[in-house]
Amino acid sequence: MSRPAGRVLTLLELLQSGGTRTVAELADRLGVEGRTVRRYVDQLIDLDVPVESVRGRYGGYRLGPGYRLPPLMFSDEEAVAVLLGLLAGRRAGLMTAQDTASETAAAKIRRVLPKHVARRLDTLLESLAFTDRPGPFAAPDAGVLLTVADAVRHRRPVSIRYADRDGRRSERTLHAYGIVAHAGHWYVTGADAGIGEERTFRLDRIADARTLPGSFEEPAGPSPAQRVLSGFATAAYRHEVTLRIHATTAQIRAHLPATVATLTEHPPATPENREAPENREADEDRADARWLRVELRVERLDWLPAVLAALDRPFMIERPEELRPLVTALANRLTTNAQLPSDPKATPETARSTPPP
Template sequence: MPRPTARVLTLLELLQSGGTRTVAELADRLGVQGRTVRRYVDQLGELGVPVESVRGRYGGYRLAPGYRLPPLMLGEDEALAVLLGLLAGRRAGLSTAERTAGETAAAKIRRVLPKHLARRLDPLLDALAFTDRPGEFDTPDAEVLLTLADAVRHRRPVSLHHTGRDGRRTERTLHAYGIVAHAGRWYVTGRDARLDEDRTFRLDRIADARTLPGSFDLPDGPDPAERVLSAFATAEYRHEVTVRIHGTVGQIRAGLPASVARLADGAPEDDAPESNTPDGNAPEGDATVERWRVVELRVERLDWLPAVLASLDRPFVIERPDELRARVAALADRLASYARDRTPGPA
């Protein structure tokens, strides 16, 4: 390919990345002078590519809004990144469309790849295996997701129709703080304007979203991801559990992460050591100090908790419920009986 033609295609690729590019920036990237950049822009215009000239101090060139771009030009690393991203997104449930949409998108990319590149990528994609099985997830509506994202960016209230776990449909006005992907699900977290309370909603349960007039201020406090994890840990479930565990925050979080349990004594959630007290000891609230900490959980079932508490290998006291105390004692008896039994098992 002649060098001027290659530079024109490179210019198109730079403009496709979005935003306004100055003449000086384009000239530096292409290794030419400014007047040559203007000539290349004219050539794109002759090819039907609508390049706009932006005046002013930060002016330059950009593609006209809404222009349907020609096929993308992907290098080997870029093509591999896109295909692996589609594959991993489908398996993790992080998709806004049906499974077939991701599959057809990947197939289209593979069809237009040069043969030498396809020969290198296909063996990897065919040989790639995952240790977990792909899950079946309810994907959110793409229009709902984009509407909520716009509301988050511009801090605009949004009206949404949500279906709860009980099947009841309600209309909410939400001040959306952020969108969070967690464990194969999409969530939006924010302030319910009518209830004046923080709420977290699954996007696949939102049937419609509409931006409303007005604006709101983003409050201080945890970021959206922390808010979603906190909502999981404090949700209403069948059992309320309170356990005092002796250890550092890191030791406790190894078995009871923030999405499952809440530290009720306000201990910091990071392991960065704080400044020492004058006597040389770490302060009482330091996350790296081994001390008694109150841990609270709300769970539907208790059968998994005894093994988790045992795996922490830290002293603990169960304050409630009594049923959990009985389950832990039963597990301890079983483990003790297994340790005492010297009868050989089946070959």
């Protein structure tokens, strides 16, 4: 396709996106002068495309109402983006009133795709899992995503060039078990053949992926989504925190989800703990409440005291010692703030100097 012809088609795509486009905007997008834009518009009109001229300060060009779009043409990247958007929207519950429309839109897109692209997208959709209701996601390279999905589907090793969060680059051979959408990112989980251990990699940090000869058998065990959640909960961070909390699993999970912490049952440390009055509070969850060991790994400790306060359940800190003064400091601040007088001009300093009634 010649360069001018390609620019004419690009002009048509810009006009199809809707609204009125100024000559200056179109010239900038096409990399040409204004008079060249007018010449391209004339060519579209010669092809019976109803381009209308809009006069005035915000004038320019637009497509006439009711114009029927020609068959869609998508690159691999565009097709991946559109179909993943439809899928994520349905999973997030954003299209409950328009499920039929989203289904028919996806079907129309698939019909106009080349067969090899449609097959690769089907393979991708079969390989996906979500850990929760998806939101906006960082888009990985479409070629990497499709290659990894093909490796998952056919159980073939894949070579990846990866950059970790510190920017260190490495080349690895991965036995990929599945692709998982989690917390705004796409991940692939599987066995790193070089070290013989399971690993999780962010797809947008993979610079290149290519399938290798051979095959592998996925071991029995958790689903790819469960593997990703477990990997996050046990990842190495600066602080290792161990708590014992007397609560139900649901109460703890409301503040410390599985992506953050692991829970195991743990008996009270002493009979006194078991019989402590605060553990006998009458509430609807008392029958299910029990001592649970909570373990998590974090980069910072400063957010944990507020979480423990929000839980409002008996707890004990096993480690680290640095967490104790942070919890005490929060308790002191809350106590001081609770004693502030109703006078809006009062400050914490005057409150401390004012004797109680």
